[in-house]
Amino acid sequence: MSTSTSLPGGQAPAASVDKERRNAIIVTCAVGGVGVAAVAAPFLASFAPSERAKAAGAPVEVDLSSIPLGEKLVVEWRGLPVWILRRTPEMLQSVKKADPEVADPKSLRTQYPTPEYARNEFRSIKPEFLIAVGVCTHLGCSPSGPYAGGSNAQLGADPGFICPCHGSTFDLAGRVFKNKPAPDNLPVPPHKYVSDTVVVIGDDSKA
Numbered sequence: 001m002s003t004s005t006s007l008p009g010g011q012a013p014a015a016s017v018d019k020e021r022r023n024a025i026i027v028t029c030a031v032g033g034v035g036v037a038a039v040a041a042p043f044l045a046s047f048a049p050s051e052r053a054k055a056a057g058a059p060v061e062v063d064l065s066s067i068p069l070g071e072k073l074v075v076e077w078r079g080l081p082v083w084i085l086r087r088t089p090e091m092l093q094s095v096k097k098a099d100p101e102v103a104d105p106k107s108l109r110t111q112y113p114t115p116e117y118a119r120n121e122f123r124s125i126k127p128e129f130l131i132a133v134g135v136c137t138h139l140g141c142s143p144s145g146p147y148a149g150g151s152n153a154q155l156g157a158d159p160g161f162i163c164p165c166h167g168s169t170f171d172l173a174g175r176v177f178k179n180k181p182a183p184d185n186l187p188v189p190p191h192k193y194v195s196d197t198v199v200v201i202g203d204d205s206k207a
């Protein structure tokens with residue numbers, strides 16, 4: 001049965017691609033300046049459900065195979081920005097390293113419950129792909145990032161995401177760091193893989 005994810009802060013910001021490039025890990029590659037947007041557009045164009053279906057919260061199918069390593073794709077589901085971050089081995093290492101620094105390393109908090117299938121070391125079905133709702137659990141702002149370790153004073157040596165509103169910071173598994181205003185990790189939306197590279201966001205029912 002599908003589970004639903006409510007929006008932190010009770011608002012519904014439009015999906016967006018982070019504009020903040022400075023110090024971000026996101027690599028714009030050879031096409032400079034359009035990295036994530038260029039990746040996102042074809043997916044949204046290819047898989048966007050009808051307006052009527054979207055209003056009803058239809059699941060969104062996304063092919064992950066073209067997301068470059070280390071980059072974040074943003075897709076919209078139920079009016080929420082859903083992040084898909086393709087993590088490098090170094091990024092996964094940083095998640096392990098952050099265990100003692102995050103407030104809820106095992107995602108046991110229940111304000112925005114992590115689905116059972118993502119309640120693991122990397123908060124994901126496939127370690128390579130973080131799939132999380134990019135909305136801060138404090139008051140609903142959208143964090144920016146990912147930032148490289150050492151590139152931002154708020155994160156210090158850790159790579160991760162920063163919420164611009166009140167300074168909550170999150171690691172590359174969407175786990176909030178200790179002593180920050182956000183009460184919970186970034187929500188993981190219901191999702192399931194229908195092939196090696198295609199994921200459905202908004203539906204985790206078993207066939």
Ligand code: FES
Nearest residue numbers: 136138139163166
């Ligand atoms: S909304 Fe993110 S820290 Fe307040």
